[in-house]
Amino acid sequence: MSAEEWRNLPIQRWEGGRLQPSMDSLALEEPLELLVRRNGVTEPVSITMRSPGDDAALAVGFLHGEGVVRQRQHVVDIEVDSGKVIVGLSDSCSFDIDQLKRHFYATSSCGVCGRASIEAITANEPPEIDRDVPEVSSDMLASLADRLRSAQETFEKTGGLHAAALFHSDGSLHLVCEDVGRHNAVDKVVGHLFLDDELPASSSILLLSGRLAFELVQKAAMAGIPVVAGIGAASSLAVDLARQRGMTLVGFLSEQRFNVYSGAWRLSG
The missing domain is CATH 3.40.140.10 (Cytidine Deaminase, domain 2)
Known part of the structure; x- marks a missing residue:
């Protein structure tokens, strides 16, 4: 654990029937902007609040969950800057950027919606799961x-x-x-x-x-x-x-x- 993941702040703590000065360790929360670059064009996808650290993995994991990247070769490079990640995608990576943006903002504002969401995950072609393993x-x-x-x-x-x-x-x-x-x-x-x-x-x-x-x-x-x-x-x-x-x-x-x-x-x- 690094000090960049948390910071100490002065607070007032109620204990023993009275308030008294104290210090508390708080987890950091900061915005991260995710962008994708394909065919020389960079476009914003989302902004999420997160704990700093593992930003490249966070960005790629999000894109994988949305069905944007499926194979390792779909990601050609990743640029991580302060509060921003740009994921470079191969020309073979095909998806609808506008649909991705609409889905992100819909799920962020109102949550996922019942049966349509289960149908959506099937449409994204998740890998088959072997029902016999593991034990x-x-x-x-x-x-x-x-x-x-x-x-x-x-x-x-x-x-x-x-x-x-x-x-x-x-x-x-x-x-x-x-x-x-x-x-x-x-x-x-x-x-x-x-x-x-x-x-x-x-x-x-x-x-x-x-x-x-x-x-x-x-x-x-x-x-x-x-x-x-x-x-x-x-x-x-x-x-x-x-x-x-x-x-x-x-x-x-x-x-x-x-x-x-x-x-x-x-x-x-």
Whole structure:
């Protein structure tokens, strides 16, 4: 954890029946503009609030989740400047920039919309998920919640970040990303996998520090991740998507218990 991810500020803390001066560590939140360059033309796509760091992975992960980039060779270069990322795309990367902008601003302002959103993820041609793999130990899965908390360095300092962690099917930790936005944390994980040419992540477990919302399961589906677990509850639409794609979806994960909403056949023990 670097000091660039948080800062100390003077505050007033109420304790013992009175207010008194104190210091508190706060997670940084700053805007990031995402642009794409194709055929010599640079166009803005979105502006998102995020925790600084892993900006290249965040940008690429977002574009992958939207179906813009599918193969490593679709991204030819990435320029990261203060508060801005420009992703250079190959000529073979074909998409509708206006549709991408409309979708981003629609989902940012009013959320995703029911059945049409599940149809949209299918239209983006997510990778097929093998319903027979991986086999995951229930005891091992239950142990991952504590391991995620141990890996959340900035959360431990500030209490203000979401986390997304990718584990191998044997329970070994591959990577963990933190952000003020839970969707950003997932985009960072997927972006790292994309840049390292490790997609689809067909034998991985994605663990989220909060609830399991549709858009998070959607991003996992686009990355070919078969098992998604969260510390919180799942939404009904997230469950619908997981069942349609043959994914294992687990909520309220703890060492003592968890709920399986979809894909229980992958769990052993």
